Amino acid sequence: MIISILERIGNRFINFLKRMGSMVIFFSSAISLAVKPPLKPSHVIKQINFIGVKSLFVIILTGLFTGMALGLQGYYTLSRVGSEALLGYAVAIGMLRELGPVLSALMVTGRAGSSMAAEIGIMRISEQIDALDTMAINPIKYIVVPKIIGGIIAVPLLTAIFDIIGILGGYLVGVELMGVNPGTFFGEMESRVAFKDVNLGFVKSVSFGAIVSWVSCFEGYYTGFGAEGVSKATTVSVVLSSVLILICNYFITSVML
Amino acid sequence: MIKLVDVYKSFNGHEVLKGVNLEIPDGKTTAIIGRSGGGKSVLLKHIIGLLRPDKGQVLVDSTDISRLNNRDLNKIRKRFGILFQGGALFDSLTVYDNIAFPLREKTRLKENEIRKMVDEKLEQLGLLGTGYKYPAEISGGMKKRVGLARALIMDPEIMLFDEPTTGLDPIMKNAIYNLISKMHKKFGFTAVVVSHEIPDIFGIAHYVAMLNNGVIVESGRSTDIQKSTNPVVREFVSEGVVMPNFEIMEEINEEIQY
Numbered sequence: 452m453i454i455s456i457l458e459r460i461g462n463r464f465i466n467f468l469k470r471m472g473s474m475v476i477f478f479s480s481a482i483s484l485a486v487k488p489p490l491k492p493s494h495v496i497k498q499i500n501f502i503g504v505k506s507l508f509v510i511i512l513t514g515l516f517t518g519m520a521l522g523l524q525g526y527y528t529l530s531r532v533g534s535e536a537l538l539g540y541a542v543a544i545g546m547l548r549e550l551g552p553v554l555s556a557l558m559v560t561g562r563a564g565s566s567m568a569a570e571i572g573i574m575r576i577s578e579q580i581d582a583l584d585t586m587a588i589n590p591i592k593y594i595v596v597p598k599i600i601g602g603i604i605a606v607p608l609l610t611a612i613f614d615i616i617g618i619l620g621g622y623l624v625g626v627e628l629m630g631v632n633p634g635t636f637f638g639e640m641e642s643r644v645a646f647k648d649v650n651l652g653f654v655k656s657v658s659f660g661a662i663v664s665w666v667s668c669f670e671g672y673y674t675g676f677g678a679e680g681v682s683k684a685t686t687v688s689v690v691l692s693s694v695l696i697l698i699c700n701y702f703i704t705s706v707m708l
Numbered sequence: 709m710i711k712l713v714d715v716y717k718s719f720n721g722h723e724v725l726k727g728v729n730l731e732i733p734d735g736k737t738t739a740i741i742g743r744s745g746g747g748k749s750v751l752l753k754h755i756i757g758l759l760r761p762d763k764g765q766v767l768v769d770s771t772d773i774s775r776l777n778n779r780d781l782n783k784i785r786k787r788f789g790i791l792f793q794g795g796a797l798f799d800s801l802t803v804y805d806n807i808a809f810p811l812r813e814k815t816r817l818k819e820n821e822i823r824k825m826v827d828e829k830l831e832q833l834g835l836l837g838t839g840y841k842y843p844a845e846i847s848g849g850m851k852k853r854v855g856l857a858r859a860l861i862m863d864p865e866i867m868l869f870d871e872p873t874t875g876l877d878p879i880m881k882n883a884i885y886n887l888i889s890k891m892h893k894k895f896g897f898t899a900v901v902v903s904h905e906i907p908d909i910f911g912i913a914h915y916v917a918m919l920n921n922g923v924i925v926e927s928g929r930s931t932d933i934q935k936s937t938n939p940v941v942r943e944f945v946s947e948g949v950v951m952p953n954f955e956i957m958e959e960i961n962e963e964i965q966y
Contacts, residue, residue: 578796585756585790586810586862587782593813 477591477669481599484592491597498601502563502664503608509558514613517554518620521545525621526629535629539636540643542621543614547644547652551614553700556659559606560692564667567598568688571671572681580672595668599661606660607653614652651707658703659696666692709734710755710866710898715764717750724750725761726922732915737892737899739913739930741906741944748902748919749793749870755900756788756868757781768866786814789864789897793871795851797843797858804830804839807857814862829857833887849880853887860891867891869901873908881905885912906945910934918944 525541571594574580583590618640625631670688674680710732717725724747732738732755742748753759754766757773765772773784797806807826811817817825830836833853843851852872859867869888873881889912892899903909910916910930917927918941926938934945 573799577794577799578792579798581753581758582790582792582796582798584758585785585788586814587785588813589778 473673474665474669477595477672478599478665481591481595481665481668484589485596485600487592494593494597495600495604498597499605502559502598502601503605506559506562506605506609507612509562510555510609510613511616513554513558514551514616515620517550517613518542518546518617518622519624520620521550521617522621522624522629526625526631535625535631536635537639537643538621538625538631539618539638539640542625543618543640543644544648546614546617546621547648548704549700551610551617552652552655552659553696555610555613555656556606556663556696557693559602559609559660560663560667560689560696563602564663564692565685565689567664567667568671568674568685569681571595571668572674572684575672575674576677576681591672595672598668599664602660602664603657604660606663607656610652610656647707651704654707655700655703658699662695662699663692666695709767709769710900711765711767712751712754713765713767715751715754715761715766717747717754717759717761723922725754727764728919728922728924730917730924730927732898732900734898735896736914737888737901737912738915738917739901739903739909740917740919741904741909742919743944744904746919747922748904751919752790752868752870752900752902756785756790786862787865788868789859789862789866790868791852791855791859791870791872793874795843795848795855797851797854799843801842802839803835803841803843803846803854806843806854807839807861809858810862825861826857829861832891833857847880849876849883852876852884856887856891860895863895864897866898866900869899869903871902871904873903873905881908885909888912907934920944 521542522538525538525545526535529535529537529541571580574594580590580594583593622633622636626633626636667688670684670691671681674684712728712730715725715728716723728751730740730751740748740751750759754761754774755768757766757776760774764774766774768784768787771784773781776784797803798809801809804826807829808822811822811825826839830839833856835850835853835857838846838850838854843854846854856872872888873884876884885908888899888901891897892912901909901913910933913930915928916930916933917924918933918938919925920940925940926933926936928936933941936942936945
């Protein structure tokens, strides 16, 4: 009884390690193929359009409401200690360091990550990936590399837009609704926000862009059989990407803060 | 010549190929027959290097492709074309772009040269006027023909057909067999056809090999296999089947299809 439980735990652990190993090998082969010519920029641009441009609406919408909520919360908290003047700074720091990169990446995971996993998964079960192989075209280079590069480029750009829209949302609530002085709102922000705050958000968004596209492509590439396999790959890609984003967020913050 | 020597392959402890030995002669059509789920497609994927055997050799002109690295394997793969069971067309590309795909990716041809070659293939395969359609908008038989056009566009020396007629109605089935037969005559490639369509397959195959329980139980000339006394082959082929006359059917189908 105890031995069989231990055996099961051991098997799961070994399978987990194998999967982690495959993920690392998958990512490193994608990176090594990315620097090997020929690289077709049109494929990358197509992915930037898919991951970035097509996520713009959802990013603007979530950014606006996140900034507005942050403005409202910030105002009531700061007004208790008579520091409403710091509202602009509080909103900007919250958006730049944490909410911008994390929420944009989670939005991209839900919109583009799931669709990348499903697309590659369907290509796998309908033998399209095998077809590429037989044409002597490396499927990782053709399908995965543009998506990873696209993710690394698009997510930081989306994060920047999310940050700006979020700060504007905070401004709307703080200045227009609650009556904070606009000069103070932007003045405090300008004098207190440092380059390292922007840099922290940038490093996070680049890492999250890589995580979303890497995990989604991996799950799709090694999908199980049939429609059920693709559906499972899609779910796992969203859950795993989201969890990894939140874990990495903590570690990047703790290292760079 | 393609030669499989003592090829073993198992998946998750389940043995699919248990020592396959097979010779596929150049310039002829060889059919691999056997029950559904018996490992025929697995065998075909070994021939093109999509799967590597656990044990044994897959020789293409005396080069063991199961030991090659990806770069050398890709050199060998350039000699192959394959028609997958479901066509394996890229659903984000139109019929035209699907056929042009290998030329755009693997050659430096100009777009007007590519257009000329693709149009020629569209015409040969009775697909004129469908170039702008997406795979989701065409029938199963058309998908197979587009898959065939894409496979033939690079003028392969060896063509592999994975269940080329599965899921098609009898008329379309005959049309596809006629097409394979016609293309073989025209281009002279070595063809390997995996199928369980009896007796139709005897109409196009020069040689037939029967895969049963993970091994080749008998192989030889198509006519000899039909007369085989091996009980496994006998049971599969069944006695008294009437061979279809593909020359007549070819003419009928040309009228129906094109």
